[in-house]
Amino acid sequence: MLYTSPVTSWELQRNWEIVRYLVYYLVEDLVSPDQISGKDVVDFSSGLGDLSEYIYSHNPKSLIATSPDDVPSPARLTGKPGFRFIPNLHARKISEALPPN
Secondary structure, three states: OEEEOOOOHHHHHOOOOOOEEEOOOOHHHHOOHHHOOOOEEEEOOOOOOHHHHHHHOOOOOEEEEEOOOOOOOOOOOOOOOOEEEEOOOOHHHHHHHOOOO
């Protein structure tokens, strides 16, 4: 299921072109490489990190992954250029953690 929301105020403050909220089972069917390549991407509530790994493999400009829990960064992405992990960040608090552009 792919759901594209109307733009929220925190998206507008950051000049983000589009934010897609995804519930996914087969990542490749829902997030195509052209939606990722060269773009700034936020994977919020990243959980296991599998979506983050998939996104990173398609060369985003940057990737910020968050988790609402105190968990370590996905091991395969830790230290990679352009990747940042923020633990203990609930999705509803993301606007406070990411400053406007």
